[in-house]
Amino acid sequence: MPEWFRKVPEAPTNPAAASGAPASRAFDVAHLYEDPAGTSAAAPSGTALDERLRQAYFWIVNTAILSPFYDIEYEEGPSQRFTFGDSKGLLTLPSAQSYSSFILLPLLNLAVRRRCLLVGGPGRGKTASAVLMGLLAGYSLKEVRRAIQHGQPQMTVTDLLGHPLPKDLVSAESPEQIRIAWRRWLSMRVKIIDEYNRIPTRTQSALLTVMGDNYAEVYDQVYECPDAAWYLTANDDAGGGTYQVIEALRDRIDVVVKALHFNSRFLGDLLARMEAKMRPEDVVPEAIVFREDELSRMHDEILRVVVPIPIRRRIEFFASQFELCEPAGSQFEYKTKDTLKLSGVDPQSVASRDSGRDRVKDLGSQTKNGLSVRALMTALEFVKAMAYFRGERAVALEDVRQIVPFVLHDKLVPDLNSPFFDVPENEVHRVDRIGWIRRLLDLSCAEYDRLGLDREDPVAELDARLRKGLEGVTESQACVEVAKIERLLKEWSSGRKLYGPLFDDILKLKSMHQRYTNYLRWLRWTAK
């Protein structure tokens, strides 16, 4: 077998990241007790974990899975752009290191131990990609293969989780005496469910418990599972398959990755592999296999990547676009799509009453739902992982722009009746959800810039003062803040149309007003 199959790309794999010092070194108490070389933060070989993660990525891309698609595009200065065809399809030649989502996102999922759904037609490498992740986590090929749960219509809960011991079934006098032979995959840190949409609904519920709550239950016996990176595959993510996937299970999926087609220009490479009897899973280099403690440390390091406030504000602004549904409630707090959904009333009949706003401009009109806390937390974690992968210690806006569409793929449900999708240039977004969410983010950022919120954001200023704490704040200072909040609300109440970000800002101001009001009451009580 040619030796280059085992060759790991040399470090630094991203020279810009390796040579450019981060804007501000990340804080770690370990700096205080480690030796100055910081050897314990690096791998035994001396290579930092983020560098090894990049080496793993490039080994997979160059050697294991042929995925010549650089759809996660970064720029460093201007990039060349070309248009093709009648639809003026845009092709960008990225000027900075760019990545293939099909390889990168499963790898990031391994680092942050979340739940990744790989979708695409049969034979496109979904399961192979998931198996590689198991190998990178240090399991043998045999272990990984045995642990894959293949969805099929007759799969029972005990097939999935484990069987009660037959002897105990006969002799036990109470359920707790029935011992369970738990399936080995439950204890693994990489879990692979192949074709999960072929699993019967009842078994899906058992799977949901393991995915969501990290434990399995059979005959009143409970098995606690370790944190794990999940990989689920499906040939069709739009609810097809043998069984409809229950909504709660779909909601637990954190990131959706599409397996793209095979580019026929790479047939020669396939032929070379076949002739060399090369199977990537047999030749994973030792240097890119991560021990359990290394994966844990990598996760810790990812969590320490900073989301700068200007970036966080843009994410907040984007997230605030979607929940408002003005006609859904009389009290301000209940003017949400969630209220509407829980009521069971036809959304269309209510949406038609939602007048006064420009529904093409209103980003909220494009979705049927808002963003859940879980979705936002997942997005933040993956965005940090993306920055970490690039060797950065702070998130950049482009990290958000590139990653968020994959995280929100199944979380934001488009309202295809929105006039936005009737605009000819937007019609493509009815189908291409990744492109649609990226477009939403771009539009949200453009609106953020138009409002000049980086320069002047009165709510953020009020919030910053409140976050410093109320300790030592005098009565007159608190009164000044209350007056500022009331003045701002009065100003906004006159003549402004209500959009999502304004809705969230108003509720934020109300909560701050309440904090000051309670504080003032307490202050006056203590002065008596």
Next chain:
Amino acid sequence: MVSPLLGKLLAANRTELNLRFERARLAEPSIEPKAFERAVAEWVDPVVIAVASVAPQDVEEVLRVTYTAALDVVSRGLASQCPAVSRVFTEVAPRAARWVASDPERLLRALIRATQSVGAFPGAGPEKWILEMSRLSAQIDDAEHWLEAGKVVAWRCGLSTARDSALATALGLEPRIAWDALSVSEGEAAVPLVEAVSRLQADPWLAPKHAAMEKLPPRELQIVRICGGFSGFGGPFRQPPTVDHDGERLLARSGDEQFEICADLFGAAVLRVTVPPAPAGPVETRWKLTSTGAVAKGDLTRVLPELRSAGAWAANRSTLAVTFPHSHRIALVAAASSP
């Protein structure tokens, strides 16, 4: 690098402590990791080492609390506003380790706030407060009494507004501790504590050691303090002030702004008054000041040449405040003993 003990504790709590930093940084992005690393090494380490020697079972909890307190100090920039705050960690808390071990949060918070309050008061000396508190920690057996004594010390370090409450606190302390807090050795005290405190309450210019004597030493009229100053040079007044009194308090006015003059033997401050003061009190007849600089209060008289150019004056029972037409400063005259 930090001590092996702190290194071990940091490693054991690494994730939690790092997350605390990140959370603090979300609220205050200007926190510099380097600066905070220095703070952990220089501030947290001494406290942890000191606590480990008296109560090793509490050291982990003390680490968490001290780390959080240091984070709070760094994020709010308290140490740059008042450098003495850092000495809470390096001097006072290690000496009071036996109390810090049992209630670290309350103790550290109280010490930091007190240092900050003394430091924020014009002319007060937080360094002296730190030294005194370190000294007293060896003399007192109980944290409550120690903190109470701290109020008396704060007054002596220049917090003139705390005078009434400090003297009331002194009365509530064991006499031995109260004398110590007043910087009078118990052997020097010739009168009971109650008597001495009563004398101090009556005369803001009387020193505690004199109040403790059987017979008060002779006093003469003298300029006891110069306060105020032009706002361009860091003082409170934009225009040369005028003075007034409301029977009890001495007041100053500069343009549209009103101030209260809080002064005694240990400190003087001119504080802006946001609520309008009470109407002027009756003219103080005990004090007299002539254009030759001759000052009289009852039987005491003295010529003070510095007061020849005096513009206006006002007085309360103990203090005469004198302004000058071309100055932003106020001279305070009182009957006081030589130091």
